[in-house]
Every structure is written in C-alpha cells, then in structure tokens.
Amino acid sequence: MRIAVVGGGISGLVTVYRLRQALGASADLTLIEGRARLGGVLRTGSVGGEPVDLGAEAFVGRRPEVPALLRELGLADQLVHPVGLRPLVWAGGRPHPLPQRTLMGIPSGPETVAELLDPETVARIAGEPTRPLTWRPGGDTDVYSLVADRFGAQTVARSVDPLLGGVYAGTARSIGIRAALPALAAALDRGATSLTAAVSAILPPPSDAPVFGALRDGYEALIRALAEQAAAVTVRDTGVDALRRVPGGWRVDPVGEFDAVVLATPAPVTARLLAEVAPAAARAAAGIELSSSALVVLELPKDTALPQNSGVLVATGEPLRAKAFTLSSRKWPHLAARDTAVVRVSFGRFGDNTTTALSDTDLLAAATADLATVTGATITPLSAMVQRWPGGLAQYAPGHTERVADIEAGLAGFDDLAVTGAYLNGVGVPACVASATAAAHRIAAACAEARPSAGAPGPNH
Ligand SMILES: Cc1cc2nc3c(=O)[nH]c(=O)nc-3n(C[C@H](O)[C@H](O)[C@H](O)COP(=O)(O)OP(=O)(O)OC[C@H]3O[C@@H](n4cnc5c(N)ncnc54)[C@H](O)[C@@H]3O)c2cc1C
Known part of the structure; x- marks a missing residue:
C-alpha cells in the first residue's frame, strides 16, 4: 500500500x-x-537566541491527547504548565480581572462580571433567569445573537469577544453556538430555562489543575x-x-x-x-x-514593569489595534527564567482588515504603543519578530x-x-x-x- x-x-x-x-x-x-x-501554523522562532512559538503557544491541558503524544514520543520532559497568574481584560480604557466561572466568557451569574460590566448590564444578567427563553432543540445561532439578547451587548464585547478572538481569531458574530460550545447547545436542547441555568449546569467544578500546557522548547x-x-x-x-x-x-x-x-x-x-x-x-x-491574524513577538529588558498577570485581552470597541497581549515571561516559568522578557502581541479578528492594512513596521509600532497603553510601562524592544497567519484559523x-x-x-x-x-x-x-x-x-x-x-x-x- x-x-x-x-x-x-x-x-x-x-x-x-x-x-x-x-x-x-x-x-x-x-x-x-x-x-x-x-x-503549518505551528512554528517556533528564536528570540534572544532561545525558542519562542510564533503560532500556537499552548494547548488545553485538560484534554489528554497532547500529553499522551508527548509521552509516546519520548518528550514527556518537554511538558510545562503556566505559573497560574490570571489574565486581565482591557475595557473602558482600563484593566479589569478576567471574570472567572464563565463558559467562553458567558457568565454563570452577575457576581462574576460585576467588576467588568456597567450596573445596567449586571442587573440584566441578574434578571435573566426570570425571562422566558426561546430555543429550538437542535437549532443553532451565532454566539452574539444569543448572549447579547440574554445578557446585553456589553457582555459580548467585554467578556465573550476577547476569548473568541483568542481561540478562533473570530468574534461572537462569526462563531456558532453548536460547534463552538456543544455542551451549551446540549443544555439548551435539554430544556434549560435560561442561559444562566444552562451555563451553570455545564461549568466544570472549580479545579486547581492547570488549564494549559506547552512545550519547553x-x-x-x-x-x-x-x-x-x-x-x-x-x-x-x-x-x-x-x-x-x-x-x-x-x-x-x-x-x-x-x-x-x-x-x-x-x-x-x-x-x-x-x-x-x-x-x-x-x-x-x-x-x-478562515480568519487571518498576525503576531508580534517583542523581546524586552527583563526589568520592564509588566503587570503580574498572564496577559491582557482587549474588549471589542476599544481604540487599540492589538486584540491580545500574552505576557509570556509572566505566564510560563521556563520563559521567566530567561535573561530577557517576552511578550506576544496578537492582531486580527474575522471580518477586520487589521493584518492586511498594516505593514510589518506598522504592526511593530502598534504592538509597542498598545502594550505601553495597557501596562503603563515604558516599552523599549531589544528585538522583535512579525509573523503573519493568513487564513490561519477556521471559523466555526x-x-x-x-x-x-x-x-x-x-x-x-x-x-x-x-x-x-x-x-x-x-x-x-x-x-x-x-x-x-x-x-x-x-x-x-x-x-x-x-x-x-x-x-x-x-x-x-
Ligand atoms: C496564531 C495562532 C495561534 C494559535 N494558538 C493556539 C493555541 O495556543 N493552542 C491551540 O491548541 N491551538 C492554537 N491555534 C490553533 C492550532 O495551532 C491550529 O488549528 C492547528 O495547528 C492547525 O493544524 P492543521 O494541521 O490542521 O492545519 P495547518 O497547520 O494549517 O496545516 C495545513 C498544512 O497544509 C499545507 N498545505 C496547504 N495547501 C497545500 C497543498 N495544496 N498541498 C500540500 N500542502 C498544502 C500548509 O502549508 C500547511 O502546512 C492557533 C492558531 C493560530 C493561527
């Protein structure tokens, strides 16, 4: 054969x-x-003479496939986990802690998002369980239509879009419930009476197990x-x-x-x-x-005053060009041990032209300026790399x-x-x-x- x-x-x-x-x-x-x-879209480059991923940098650690594959291949010693710092969301011109107990940013109740959203939106989420929900079993819709209707557009812009922008380089309008959030679709099919009830029913119990893994090299x-x-x-x-x-x-x-x-x-x-x-x-x-994205990897002096967070996600509608910052040297212990700091700045969501409109020089300038805005730090790159991923991610x-x-x-x-x-x-x-x-x-x-x-x-x- x-x-x-x-x-x-x-x-x-x-x-x-x-x-x-x-x-x-x-x-x-x-x-x-x-x-x-x-x-393909997995690529490791060299920053300051050390390996740094220029495409995917991690994998969901709760799924067994990658750790099992690493063991089979004799690469078990490559497996690393994040330090455990939480990300921030940049919304309304300032940083907020990323809400916990959400399903891809869809809150399980008003408490989790009280700090991030305005009081009207929080009140709307609190009242959601009492509003009748119409869902056709087996049906599908985009994430925006469901979540904006039940929890308000601000919930989408500040809590859901930042996460969908990371996973799919998409937005709540380009991603469907059934393929991207199958457990939520199933809970709604089973007759959940509200979005709050559906999300609460399927969230896994709180766990200290690391959410992500990566390869040291x-x-x-x-x-x-x-x-x-x-x-x-x-x-x-x-x-x-x-x-x-x-x-x-x-x-x-x-x-x-x-x-x-x-x-x-x-x-x-x-x-x-x-x-x-x-x-x-x-x-x-x-x-x-497919959606297109681009990544700027910045090597910075080790003493750059970055916040003690794993990254900063950007809400929809903010006057920044970047959609997310991974503070890699804060997030991963093996990168924290290096002599310089590494930050990955991501651009591009489905339907926007950020990556095609900006030259490499523009992307680098935008990465530096936007990182300075969200961290308040002085950003003086020692070196930088631009990696474009045209058509890199499928839209579900x-x-x-x-x-x-x-x-x-x-x-x-x-x-x-x-x-x-x-x-x-x-x-x-x-x-x-x-x-x-x-x-x-x-x-x-x-x-x-x-x-x-x-x-x-x-x-x-
Ligand atoms: C910027 C970015 C960040 C990501 N971050 C993460 C992450 O942190 N964690 C995670 O789990 N996933 C992440 N992903 C998603 C994940 O990396 C990809 O979904 C996955 O690597 C895709 O693998 P693939 O082999 O299916 O497709 P691809 O990697 O696209 O491979 C397809 C291959 O086919 C080749 N090809 C195309 N046409 C032809 C042809 N006609 N003949 C021969 N060859 C051809 C291409 O050159 C390519 O090498 C990320 C994706 C991107 C773009």
Whole structure:
C-alpha cells in the first residue's frame, strides 16, 4: 500500500505518525507539504537566541491527547504548565480581572462580571433567569445573537469577544453556538430555562489543575519528533493541485499515484481537491471560512514593569489595534527564567482588515504603543519578530456541525480517502491530534482489509 498524506501541519504529521504505528516499518508513506517547512501554523522562532512559538503557544491541558503524544514520543520532559497568574481584560480604557466561572466568557451569574460590566448590564444578567427563553432543540445561532439578547451587548464585547478572538481569531458574530460550545447547545436542547441555568449546569467544578500546557522548547520539538518517528518520504515545496480517481487508487498531482490518500489541508484547499471526486463534501468544506491574524513577538529588558498577570485581552470597541497581549515571561516559568522578557502581541479578528492594512513596521509600532497603553510601562524592544497567519484559523460559524456532517457523508463511500484538520471537530492542537488519529485509523483499517485478500492464497494453492 502506498499512502499519501497531503499537508504537513500537526494534523498531517500526526496522521503519518499514526499510520506508521499501525502499519509498521514497511508501509510506503509519503507526506506532501506545500511549503519548505513542516508544522503549518505551528512554528517556533528564536528570540534572544532561545525558542519562542510564533503560532500556537499552548494547548488545553485538560484534554489528554497532547500529553499522551508527548509521552509516546519520548518528550514527556518537554511538558510545562503556566505559573497560574490570571489574565486581565482591557475595557473602558482600563484593566479589569478576567471574570472567572464563565463558559467562553458567558457568565454563570452577575457576581462574576460585576467588576467588568456597567450596573445596567449586571442587573440584566441578574434578571435573566426570570425571562422566558426561546430555543429550538437542535437549532443553532451565532454566539452574539444569543448572549447579547440574554445578557446585553456589553457582555459580548467585554467578556465573550476577547476569548473568541483568542481561540478562533473570530468574534461572537462569526462563531456558532453548536460547534463552538456543544455542551451549551446540549443544555439548551435539554430544556434549560435560561442561559444562566444552562451555563451553570455545564461549568466544570472549580479545579486547581492547570488549564494549559506547552512545550519547553516550543512546538518545533513535537514537529521534529513526529516527522522523525513517522519516517515518511517527505516531499516539500510541492502544492498538490489535483486529486483524481485512477484504477486501484488515486492520482495526486504533481506527485504520483497512491492506493490511499489523507487530505490534511485547510478547508478551502480540501474543497478544491475534493471538487471532482466528492462534490458534495467539497461544497460543504468550501462553506467554512478562515480568519487571518498576525503576531508580534517583542523581546524586552527583563526589568520592564509588566503587570503580574498572564496577559491582557482587549474588549471589542476599544481604540487599540492589538486584540491580545500574552505576557509570556509572566505566564510560563521556563520563559521567566530567561535573561530577557517576552511578550506576544496578537492582531486580527474575522471580518477586520487589521493584518492586511498594516505593514510589518506598522504592526511593530502598534504592538509597542498598545502594550505601553495597557501596562503603563515604558516599552523599549531589544528585538522583535512579525509573523503573519493568513487564513490561519477556521471559523466555526452557525451550521458548522451540519457542514462537517456533510463532509463526512460525502466521503462515506470511500475507504481509501480521508480528511483531517482544524476545520472539522475543534481548532485546538488536541482536537487536531484526535482528528488525525481517527483519519489514520480509518485508512489503516482499509489497508488491513485489503492486505489479506492481496496476500491470500490463490485458487491453485
Ligand atoms: C496564531 C495562532 C495561534 C494559535 N494558538 C493556539 C493555541 O495556543 N493552542 C491551540 O491548541 N491551538 C492554537 N491555534 C490553533 C492550532 O495551532 C491550529 O488549528 C492547528 O495547528 C492547525 O493544524 P492543521 O494541521 O490542521 O492545519 P495547518 O497547520 O494549517 O496545516 C495545513 C498544512 O497544509 C499545507 N498545505 C496547504 N495547501 C497545500 C497543498 N495544496 N498541498 C500540500 N500542502 C498544502 C500548509 O502549508 C500547511 O502546512 C492557533 C492558531 C493560530 C493561527
């Protein structure tokens, strides 16, 4: 069996690694990547001579996939956790503590947001449980429509948008309830009588377990280990531009013919590659939009007077260009130990043109000025890097779960073709690991079925 995995981001790398595990050393695996570099939107750069992630910097620590993968790969000693400082929200021209006991910023009651929101909004949240709630079981809507109606637009701007801006580079208007907050949709389906009741019912009990984990040497350590242990033929700088059915398998242009293929490419590329062979799946994938973002990593003198917080998120409508600041040297112990301070400044939400309108010089100037505004500190960068991520994050818009179901239904007839990626069942790295593992198992199972018949004794034996 010759198997091609198209796309060398974390989804493609985990797929090819899992295929190697399942099929053994003799399996003929090819990883095809459009760029010179593997990792996709995971990239580790060098700041002050030390590794710093320029894309994703963390993963949700409560999900098991990444710690398990690190252990398997012999990288358990790479796992680090944040110090435990809380972030701030910049709203109304000043910092506030980020509310606790919320679901993606949706409060479980008025107390949690009393400091952040004006008294009218807090009173509206307090009265919400007594207002009749209309929800069609199985239905979907954007986060803004539900939360602004129940808790007021200020709750969205100050508490929800800052978190959605981080996870999806999206806003409450571009993200749907059912795909992004499935537990909330399920609680509403079960008949929760208010948004307060639904959120309160599903919040996990308070826990001291770290919410996030990261790799001490950055995601590059994971990318390198996956590539090494997958031991696939790796074709770089080669964008796949067509996928065609041929007798016994697939033609993957311009690379060659394969018995089975996994597409680990972003949704629009996957849509183009599936257009001829699975048009319904291609149409569904084409409906998934992407947002663009950019990151400025600042290296600062160690004594820069940054607040004792893990970061600062920016509410919608504030006169700043940055949407978030990760005070990396405050957040992570391994970065705190270095000789200089590191701050990651993020730009770009779905639907805005911040990243395209600003040159690298403008982004750097905006990062420095906005960081000075939110911290009150004098910001004198020792060095800086700008990393752009055009189309880096999929938007889980209302109807996303149906689009994903349509993609899966459109591919159900093929046991030698699978898709994986951040646009399917979660944008985070743990979800990508899970999605890739499922795609690899599907293809490995098809290979296992094909193998006995190929090697079975013929009628003359
Ligand atoms: C700025 C930013 C910060 C993030 N922060 C976090 C975080 O802290 N925690 C977290 O869990 N997640 C985070 N994420 C999300 C997470 O990093 C991504 O969702 C995940 O890495 C996507 O992996 P992927 O392999 O599915 O897609 P990608 O990384 O996009 O990989 C797809 C690959 O396909 C290649 N490709 C495209 N077209 C072709 C073609 N025609 N032929 C061959 N190859 C092709 C691309 O070059 C790319 O390498 C962040 C994302 C961004 C953009």
